[in-house]
Amino acid sequence: NLTLDTVLARNRHAVGKIPFILPDTTLQQWTVAQNGLTGTRSIVRAGDDLRVDQTLGPFHTAYGHLGGKAWEQDANGQVLRLAGIHKMDEISDAALESSQPAAHGVSLLGMVRTPAQAYVVQVAPPGGRREWMFYDAASFQLVREERIVEDRREVETFSDFRSTKGKADAWHVHYSDGDTENDGDYVAVSIQRGVTVDRSSLAVPAERVGMVTLDGPRVTLPVSVLADRVVLHAQIAGKDEAFQLDSGASGVLFDRDEAVALHLTTFGGGTESVAGKFHISRATIPLISIGGVQLHDVTVDVAPFAEYMEQKTHLVGLLGDELLHHAVVHIDYVDGTAEALAPDSFVPPAGAIAVPIVLDDHVPIVDASIDGATGNLFIVDTGADRSTLFSGFARAHPRETTDQGLGDEMLAAYPFFNQTGGVGGSVEVRSLQVKDFHFAGYTFPHWTFDLTQGQRSFEGDDYDGLIGQDLLRNYDLYLDYPHAKLYFVPNERFKNRWGP
Numbered sequence: 001n002l003t004l005d006t007v008l009a010r011n012r013h014a015v016g017k018i019p020f021i022l023p024d025t026t027l028q029q030w031t032v033a034q035n036g037l038t039g040t041r042s043i044v045r046a047g048d049d050l051r052v053d054q055t056l057g058p059f060h061t062a063y064g065h066l067g068g069k070a071w072e073q074d075a076n077g078q079v080l081r082l083a084g085i086h087k088m089d090e091i092s093d094a095a096l097e098s099s100q101p102a103a104h105g106v107s108l109l110g111m112v113r114t115p116a117q118a119y120v121v122q123v124a125p126p127g128g129r130r131e132w133m134f135y136d137a138a139s140f141q142l143v144r145e146e147r148i149v150e151d152r153r154e155v156e157t158f159s160d161f162r163s164t165k166g167k168a169d170a171w172h173v174h175y176s177d178g179d180t181e182n183d184g185d186y187v188a189v190s191i192q193r194g195v196t197v198d199r200s201s202l203a204v205p206a207e208r209v210g211m212v213t214l215d216g217p218r219v220t221l222p223v224s225v226l227a228d229r230v231v232l233h234a235q236i237a238g239k240d241e242a243f244q245l246d247s248g249a250s251g252v253l254f255d256r257d258e259a260v261a262l263h264l265t266t267f268g269g270g271t272e273s274v275a276g277k278f279h280i281s282r283a284t285i286p287l288i289s290i291g292g293v294q295l296h297d298v299t300v301d302v303a304p305f306a307e308y309m310e311q312k313t314h315l316v317g318l319l320g321d322e323l324l325h326h327a328v329v330h331i332d333y334v335d336g337t338a339e340a341l342a343p344d345s346f347v348p349p350a351g352a353i354a355v356p357i358v359l360d361d362h363v364p365i366v367d368a369s370i371d372g373a374t375g376n377l378f379i380v381d382t383g384a385d386r387s388t389l390f391s392g393f394a395r396a397h398p399r400e401t402t403d404q405g406l407g408d409e410m411l412a413a414y415p416f417f418n419q420t421g422g423v424g425g426s427v428e429v430r431s432l433q434v435k436d437f438h439f440a441g442y443t444f445p446h447w448t449f450d451l452t453q454g455q456r457s458f459e460g461d462d463y464d465g466l467i468g469q470d471l472l473r474n475y476d477l478y479l480d481y482p483h484a485k486l487y488f489v490p491n492e493r494f495k496n497r498w499g500p
Contacts, residue, residue: 004106004107007119007140008121010135011141011142014141014168016166018164018193022165023046025046026191027191028042028191029041030042030043031187032054032185034056035056035182035184036181037059040054041055044201044202046199048065048068049065049066051201051203059299060075061074061075073205074299076251076298076322078321078325079204082360083360085377085462086360086462088128088462091125091127091129092125092130094125096133106122106123106124107121108122109122117136118134118143120134131145131146132146139161143157149177150273150457151273151456151457152177152457154175156173157174158170158172158173160188171188172185174186181270182270182271211322211326212296212323212327214327216292217341218339219291219339219341220292220337220339221337224309228470228473229244229309230382232244232290233290234289234290235289235290236288239262241258241316241317242313243315244307244319244383246383247320247379248466249319250363251301251320251362252298252299252300254302254305255302255305256302256303257306262285264284264302266282267282267283268282269281274457275420275427275458276426278425280301280302280303281303282302283302284299290323305318320383321362321363321481323340324481325362325481325482326343326482328341328479328483330477330478331476333472333476333491333493334476343482346480348478348485349478349487352478353488354485354486355439355488356485357485357486363379364379364479364486365378366378366379366439366486368438368464368467369439370397370435370438371400371436373396373397373400373401375464375465376464377462377463378465378466378467380466382472384466384468384469385469386449386469387470388429388451388452389432389450390452390464391452392459393464401432403433403434406446407430410430411430422458429450429451429453430450430453431449432451433447434447434448434449437449440475449465474494475489475494476488476491
C-alpha cells in the first residue's frame with residue numbers, strides 16, 4: 001500500500017538530521033565481540049573525512065578517508081593509500097540515495113512479517129552489489145540489511161535506536177554470514193554529534209617502522225626455484241622453514257600444525273573461504289629470518305596448510321605483502337635466484353618494461369587485454385602455476401573469450417573439468433585458448449588460460465583473473481611495491497620463444 005519513494009522518504013524522516021547550525025561531525029565509541037575476541041572501535045568523522053580505529057584482542061587496524069583519498073592500516077602497521085578499485089558498494093549506495101532510485105535498479109518488493117514486519121527494498125543496480133534493505137513497518141528505521149559478497153550472504157541487524165541532536169542511530173549492530181564463528185556484535189558506548197573535532201584525530205596514521213630489515217642495500221635471498229615456484233628458505237626460532245613467495249597472498253599464511261610445534265599463541269577463530277572453507281586464527285611470530293632479511297613481530301594468519309615441493313621441501317606457508325611492502329624483490333627464473341633490494345637506493349634495470357600497479361588488496365593489480373577487451377583488475381600472482389581467467393570476465397566478453405581450438409581439444413581429450421589447488425581446497429577450471437593476450441607491452445598469440453567455473457570466493461569481487469608463472473617465468477621480474485611498479489626484463493626463455 002506504499003510506494004518505493006514513500007518508504008525511502010519515511011526512512012529519511014525517521015533517521016532525521018542534526019540542525020544546520022551545528023558542525024557536521026560525529027564521535028563514536030563502541031565495544032566489539034567477533035571471532036572469539038573482544039575489543040573496541042572508535043569513529044571520528046568531520047564532513048567527508050573519516051577515521052575508524054579498531055582493537056580486537058592484541059591486534060589493531062584502522063581505515064578511513066581524508067581529503068577524498070582512502071587509506072587503511074593492517075595489523076602489521078602497514079599503511080596503504082587506496083585507489084578505490086572496488087565499486088560495487090559505491091554503485092549500490094549511489095543508486096539507493098539517488099533522486100530517482102527506481103531508475104537505477106532499486107525496487108520495493110513488498111512486506112515480510114519475519115524476522116520483523118518490514119518493507120523490503122531490493123538494491124540491484126547494474127555493476128553494483130545486490131542488497132535487500134528491511135525498513136520497520138512502524139518506525140521506518142532500517143532494521144536489517146542483507147547483501148551478497150562473493151558466495152556469502154552477509155546480514156546486519158540494527159536495534160536500540162536512540163536520537164542524538166536530532167539524528168537517530170542504532171546502538172546495537174549484529175553481523176552474521178552464516179558461519180557462527182564469524183558472528184560479530186557491536187554495542188555503542190557513546191555517540192556524539194555536532195561537536196568540535198580535533199583535525200589531528202583524522203590524520204592518516206604513521207606506518208610502523210622497522211618491521212622488515214635488510215643487512216645491506218642488496219641482499220641475496222636463500223631460495224630454490226622449483227617448477228617455477230619461488231621457495232624462500234627461512235628460520236623461525238632456530239628451525240628451518242620454507243615459504244612460497246606469493247605475490248597473490250595479501251599477508252603471511254602459516255600452517256596450523258607448525259604453529260603448534262613452535263608453541264605460538266593463537267588468538268580468535270573464524271571461517272574463511274578461498275578455494276574452500278577453512279578455519280583461521282592469528283598469531284605473532286617474533287622473528288622470521290630469510291638470509292640477510294629479517295621480519296620482526298609479524299602478525300600471521302594461521303590455517304591448515306602443508307604442501308611438498310619435490311619430496312624434500314615442505315612448505316609451511318605463503319609469504320607475500322609483508323615482505324614485498326618493504327623491499328624490492330628481484331626474481332631470476334632462469335638462474336633460480338632472488339634478491340631483496342632496499343627501496344631508497346633501487347634503480348630500475350636498463351631496458352625494463354615498467355608496469356604500474358595498485359595495491360588495494362595488498363596484491364599487485366594491473367591492466368591487461370584479451371583480443372582488445374581490457375581488464376583493469378588482473379592480479380600478478382607468483383603463486384599461481386597457470387594464468388587464469390575468471391568467469392565474470394568471460395561472461396562480460398563472450399566474443400573475446402571464445403576458444404580458439406586448443407581448449408576444446410583438451411576438453412574433448414579429457415572430458416572432465418580439471419582442478420587447480422588453492423587455500424582450503426580446489427577450484428574447477430577448463431582450458432581456454434584466446435586469440436591473443438596483451439600484457440607488459442607485448443602480445444602473446446594464442447595464449448592458453450585456465451577458466452574458472454564461477455567459484456566466487458576464489459575469484460573475489462570484481463577481479464578479472466591471474467597472471468601466473470607460465471607467463472612470469474619468461475622474464476626477470478622486479479616486484480617494486482614501494483614505488484607501485486613492476487619491471488619486466490625478457491629473459492632467454494622469452495627470446496628463444498618469441499625472439500629478441
